[in-house]
Amino acid sequence: MKNLLFNFRKASPAHPLEDASEKPSLFAVRDEASDSGNQLPFEGKGGFQNWYERLPIKVLIADDTEINQKLLSRTMERLGYECTIVSSGQEAYDAVMRDNFQLILMDLYMPGMDGCEASALINEDLEDEAPLIVAVTASIFEEEERRCQESGIVQFITKPFRVEDLEACLVKWEDELRLRIKE
Amino acid sequence: MKGTAEGFSGINATYLENICGDDKEFIQQIIVAYKRLLNEFVDQSEAYLQQQRWEAIASLTHKIRSSSRFIGAQQLADEALALEELCKSESPQVGQVQVHLAHIRSLYVGLQPDLDLVLA
Numbered sequence: 647m648k649n650l651l652f653n654f655r656k657a658s659p660a661h662p663l664e665d666a667s668e669k670p671s672l673f674a675v676r677d678e679a680s681d682s683g684n685q686l687p688f689e690g691k692g693g694f695q696n697w698y699e700r701l702p703i704k705v706l707i708a709d710d711t712e713i714n715q716k717l718l719s720r721t722m723e724r725l726g727y728e729c730t731i732v733s734s735g736q737e738a739y740d741a742v743m744r745d746n747f748q749l750i751l752m753d754l755y756m757p758g759m760d761g762c763e764a765s766a767l768i769n770e771d772l773e774d775e776a777p778l779i780v781a782v783t784a785s786i787f788e789e790e791e792r793r794c795q796e797s798g799i800v801q802f803i804t805k806p807f808r809v810e811d812l813e814a815c816l817v818k819w820e821d822e823l824r825l826r827i828k829e
Numbered sequence: 830m831k832g833t834a835e836g837f838s839g840i841n842a843t844y845l846e847n848i849c850g851d852d853k854e855f856i857q858q859i860i861v862a863y864k865r866l867l868n869e870f871v872d873q874s875e876a877y878l879q880q881q882r883w884e885a886i887a888s889l890t891h892k893i894r895s896s897s898r899f900i901g902a903q904q905l906a907d908e909a910l911a912l913e914e915l916c917k918s919e920s921p922q923v924g925q926v927q928v929h930l931a932h933i934r935s936l937y938v939g940l941q942p943d944l945d946l947v948l949a
Binding site for chain 1: 844847848849855858859862863865866888891892894895896898899910917
């Protein structure tokens with residue numbers, strides 16, 4: 647299943663508020679979500695649907711930088727999710743072994759076990775039971791992209807992300823995430 | 830916070846406003862965390878340079894790169910990218926690294942008025 651899920655986007659270092667027409671890679675996720683057959687949700691109060699009501703998954707954020715943790719957490723809050731936050735790949739692995747998460751938003755650069763190593767270990771140990779892992783990264787070098795693919799990361803989202811980027815990710819992987827929800 | 834972004838020369842708070850809405854307190858928390866991160870960078874990077882710990886500098890630089898993009902400090906983020914790439918190259922030259930570090934520090938000093946304006 648992992649190979650079918652590989653679907654990478656080239657990272658763009660550009661600010662998302664710049665002209666989208668010049669930054670096709672960053673916006674490709676959003677475009678593809680619109681074409682995927684899943685419809686973007688109707689906007690709720692405040693501009694975003696409460697996604698937790700539609701897709702009640704547990705989300706883990708793994709990032710060692712306070713700013714990234716806060717912004718990612720706030721972004722997911724706007725979509726209705728209260729996330730668990732950890733600061734290293736090892737902590738992410740431990741959290742996944744303890745609890746049933748369906749989605750991990752994983753930074754790649756963390757002290758000790760990095761995001762790729764943690765993702766590989768999680769996918770190796772949990773196989774089809776593993777949560778979907780999306781890398782959230784400032785940019786990615788060629789060698790790191792290869793490591794991401796090998797570790798079973800299914801997509802990467804470029805920092806700085808927007809609420810719409812995370813929402814598009816949920817739309818894109820909604821069916822896969824729903825399969826991981828245990829009754 | 831609305832409408833303030835255009836007044837900043839070094840940062841662009843529009844992104845934070847997109848994520849945080851009108852939550853000024855939250856935006857201020859982010860700016861405080863950013864200043865703390867940059868101060869750590871300034872403190873630690875010189876020691877790492879002396880020890881020629883390139884991976885450690887790359888790691889520090891990576892953090893300020895992504896955080897700088899979040900607050901729209903693009904020049905600083907671009908400079909951080911250049912330094913990170915240099916530190917990940919096969920044989921970084923001390924002099925080159927020093928130049929980038931000095932530039933980042935200078936850009937940070939230049940951002941201070943904007944950052945303080947958000948905190949005011």
